Amino acid sequence: MPELRYRDALREALREELIRDDRVFLMGEDIGAYGGSYAVTRGLLDEFGRDRVIDTPIAESGIVGAGIGAAMAGMRPMVELMTINFSFLALDQIVNSAAKLHYMSNGQINVPLVIRMASGGGSQLGATHSHSLEGLYAHFPGLRVVCPSTPADAKGLLKRAFRDENTTIFIEHTALYGMRGEVPDDPDYLIEFGKANVLREGTDVTIVGYSGSTWQAVRAADMLEEQEGISAEVIDLRCLRPLDIDTVIASVKKTNRAVVVEDDWQFGGFAGEISAQLMEQAFDWLDAPVARVCGKDVPLPYNRNLEFAALPSEEDVVEAVLAML
Amino acid sequence: MPELRYRDALREALREELIRDDRVFLMGEDIGAYGGSYAVTRGLLDEFGRDRVIDTPIAESGIVGAGIGAAMAGMRPMVELMTINFSFLALDQIVNSAAKLHYMSNGQINVPLVIRMASGGGSQLGATHSHSLEGLYAHFPGLRVVCPSTPADAKGLLKRAFRDENTTIFIEHTALYGMRGEVPDDPDYLIEFGKANVLREGTDVTIVGYSGSTWQAVRAADMLEEQEGISAEVIDLRCLRPLDIDTVIASVKKTNRAVVVEDDWQFGGFAGEISAQLMEQAFDWLDAPVARVCGKDVPLPYNRNLEFAALPSEEDVVEAVLAML
Amino acid sequence: MPTSQTVARPVEDGLTADQLHSFLHQMLFIRRFEEKCGEMYTRGKIRGFLHLYTGQEACAVGSFATLGEQDKIVTHYRDHGHAIARGVDPNRIMAELFGRVDGLSSGRGGSMHLYDTSKGFLGGYAIVAAHLPLAVGLGMAANMKKDNSLAFCVFGDGSVAEGEFHEALNLAALWKTPVIFFCENNLYGMGVPISESLSTEITTLAAAYNMPAVKIDGMDVLDVYRETQKAVEHCRSGQGPYFIEAMTYRYRGHSMADPELYRLKDEVEDARRRDCIARLRTHMQELGLIDDDSFAALQQRVDEEMDEVVAFADASPEPGLDTLFDHVVKESVRA
Amino acid sequence: MPTSQTVARPVEDGLTADQLHSFLHQMLFIRRFEEKCGEMYTRGKIRGFLHLYTGQEACAVGSFATLGEQDKIVTHYRDHGHAIARGVDPNRIMAELFGRVDGLSSGRGGSMHLYDTSKGFLGGYAIVAAHLPLAVGLGMAANMKKDNSLAFCVFGDGSVAEGEFHEALNLAALWKTPVIFFCENNLYGMGVPISESLSTEITTLAAAYNMPAVKIDGMDVLDVYRETQKAVEHCRSGQGPYFIEAMTYRYRGHSMADPELYRLKDEVEDARRRDCIARLRTHMQELGLIDDDSFAALQQRVDEEMDEVVAFADASPEPGLDTLFDHVVKESVRA
Ligand SMILES: Cc1ncc(C[n+]2csc(CCOP(=O)(O)OP(=O)(O)O)c2C)c(N)n1
Ligand SMILES: Cc1ncc(C[n+]2csc(CCOP(=O)(O)OP(=O)(O)O)c2C)c(N)n1
């Protein structure tokens, strides 16, 4: 299998889908001439031309709305919002139109739209540019919320999104764009939505992550094994909606302990959902309260040390595990 | 003490604050000539004139941004967004400017702004017009999120919001505007933020609500007592940020069981935060998993029966309590 | 949808007598439909927010007569008149307002959210100005699919202050998408007069984006028809979007909840004197196309039609609770 | 902030020789500051997104010279030049970019989020167009407090397509708030040329809101000064907002991460031939205000100043981890 970077795996998915289905087109801020702010779309304008790779003005609500309209009329658009930070401006379109039209029209309308955006802190971009809002999107029925943590998942999930009849909020982590991994070159390589991935088996504790935090979980598991001889199972959720809680529950019924790792602020964040569901569905198996290792309750500061302190780290995960054993 | 409706208590708070502090002014959609879509501001334009009660165009982001700017320059504005459904359009301003400027400027700037909006389903307004987003706002550090459930709280908390140096998201429940209750006429009647209210003491189970769901909790407690002889303690959170979890924990340590009631969608909602915190801080006291009684995972339908089925009811709360005893 | 009496005579503006009769019938039908809705709201059959279209009928009827089957329509929450003018089954509209299973969306949408994709009626949108960008996307799709369709987008004067108005007009003009932006200026957005909502003239602003922008008499169905025809030609010939501001007036409050504190009764009476139905009726009388008797007959017919509409809606059952979770997402076949 | 050499002669446009020297010094100072930032970024001292202002110096320097102490400034993320032109301490700016405790925000804000309230510098805003509504609010407060201040709001050409541009211009014109909307049109929003971002001319659009809107030469500090003066007079006299589009060019990429695939080197070279510093220098030479030696001396002085700036920033300690939770909310005294 060829080894690709996460960004290149995404590009491959876009290319293949553009070739496969002529209803697919891409639009977004600086995806064309600039090549995409994270270079995901580089080269696609040259290859597919201006009708299928469209540089848009900076108008998040407008371009997401246009994507919804085009999808309603039978196209298969992808809208890139550059980063998740700018998606607040398109939230009404996403929540009130993309997510609800199918239901409100009693199934008459559907909105097969892919909205891509980069998420995550840790790059010293300051508070306005460092959001992790996967959980915010997961809250809204009608959406798919997908957040791949590996190059292969990036490809397989993005391609799957183009085959979906609903709107997929496809969230990439800025820290992963350069990550390498083996990626199937099968043009029909699809990963089903709502299937979590057990990245590593273990018996003492379950560590749950998604997107970037998957790797904090993995590194923590390594540290726990090496330093403490603790065997941790690591689960990458892959999708927050639909959520594969069953895989998490099955794991916790085995390990009896769980830690959820998330970049986003802990208070009112998605980790709380996992925690609550575990209590509801695996109470009798829990030997300790589910722990959350998440972002601290502050806007993300620019200074490197402060930012680092505000974000969850593998050390924090290790600490949480040790505290519950 | 005079008896007032919730809407009138709010109006009294606005009037008193307009009189007390000439930096206070009100702006919003249809708060003037129309009298406010829920009649909260009726009469204020006549009394205070167009300089202090300003009808705005329909431009949520613009008017919230203008409110932030005016607050930065030393005014004490209140912006009314009519309903929480339209606040998606102002979310960037709220999250990226109002909530973060104090932190990003290292304390140089602060944004003493009150943003009022009506929340809640149950009026057959359909999916776009029936959101409950208190929990969404509570997620963002830098904000105050307040949601009164009684006329007295409406007044005391709203007045308190005008005395705060930060931005308060003040969320009223549409179902409560007509509710009557005793309201102190003291012009300095303030209720501190972050103090939950134990509305009813009990020993068998703790039922936690806020805003409209407080009353589902109370009615459920009545039913439990009358029908089953079960003694439920009812806590109204009043504020989601800052959150008074201590009062909830103290109660649960006594009752050993808890149900959280919330209008909003359960998945990824705020009830999960309460549930997770209870597990984290009162695990050994819990005799059963904390239950959540929340909105079903669908956009709210217009049809009355469907809408009713999608929203939490007192019967659902009773059922949840009975299931855990 | 009402069908027209056949009178085989050509008249002005390329319109046949047939068409004029149809306009009159449609406007009257919408008028009565809305009045009936008001009544049904008072009787508790219709609930939630209800925004009536009374007074503005000429806008929907005159403009929609210029559209083709392939065209796509999006409008705002004041959408009954548009749905009817588009030929959506009024029985199913009323059933939707009653929240019943035979409603357009089986009672899920309600008054503000009407959809009938079989007629290219892609919805009433309840978030002010949110559907303007959607129209741009519909226009993009039309250009891409080269299906000769256009997007017809209706909204009110109050919507012009929203950011999405700007984003949509710019995108449409920039990308030359076939969109008719049809602004029904009824002088108020809820209780706020347009002069307190916009610093400029609507058409001045629209024209600044580099698209034709005309102001027309929205109380005159013939003016609406003529002017919209120009817009349709413009769009069909690949010249991009077109903007129409139709001056009109709503006779009722903003919604059924409106105490109407912000305007004087006189103003409403003035507007009623320019009523679109009375005007077309007079015009047709002058042309000898109608007399008092035949107008009375038409009224009678519409009243009967309306009884049927209500009877249909009322006979329709409530949707089953077991349908609550249907259509949250569309099942996707693995490709 | 650099201070000016004193030459006691009055010259054109009501400007003294002093002021021209100050303009030259400031522009050169900003130029070097930005070059130094680029260097410090490469050396890893500055991180995150870094947007340099090189090429656009005349905009900040010429316009800010017309403002009063009471005025409030909001700008976008390309904000170092504006802060410097406003008299914010460059040492503290650089310390902020280094993320240090002596930075304007003690390292919390970084390059895109500079604030100095003591100078009425109310911030660099990193969400495109988000600060335009804030400027309206600052203007409202000015009207309410009658403090004779105005809000000066800087943004780029790319921001014009955002909904908030529209909402802010409309509100400002509607409410006659004293706001100068100062658009620095450097022809690109990241890699997108303005022709692909806007269907019309920026000033055509701005004028449609009913406010004066002028297009000026943003590479000529004197033109900027003269034209902004008119805007200031307009605002101070209670006539509401004023719009300026300053045509300019950025020499560097959008940010340090920009591969600049979207424009040709030639285009950049062309712009450099119209460089604002060279232009003022030539002009002052013609006026006999400066010669090669004194210009070289000025350059030398600026270089020395820059060394001090960097030394200051580098000497400043990192903020303590114990400050992480400071200033999330402001403690409110119970009234
Ligand atoms: C974004 C948003 N803000 C506010 C509202 C509340 N609202 C509903 S209709 C309306 C007035 C709209 O006026 P206009 O566009 O002129 O249409 P009209 O009702 O006159 O037909 C308002 C403010 C809304 N639905 N959406
Ligand atoms: C709402 C929003 N969308 C997108 C971005 C990403 N972005 C940052 S700067 C920029 C270009 C802005 O161009 P312009 O306004 O012309 O200013 P310039 O950079 O040329 O000074 C973009 C797209 C952002 N910061 N905010």
Ligand SMILES: [Mg+2]
């Ligand atoms: Mg109107």
Ligand SMILES: [Mg+2]
């Ligand atoms: Mg630019």
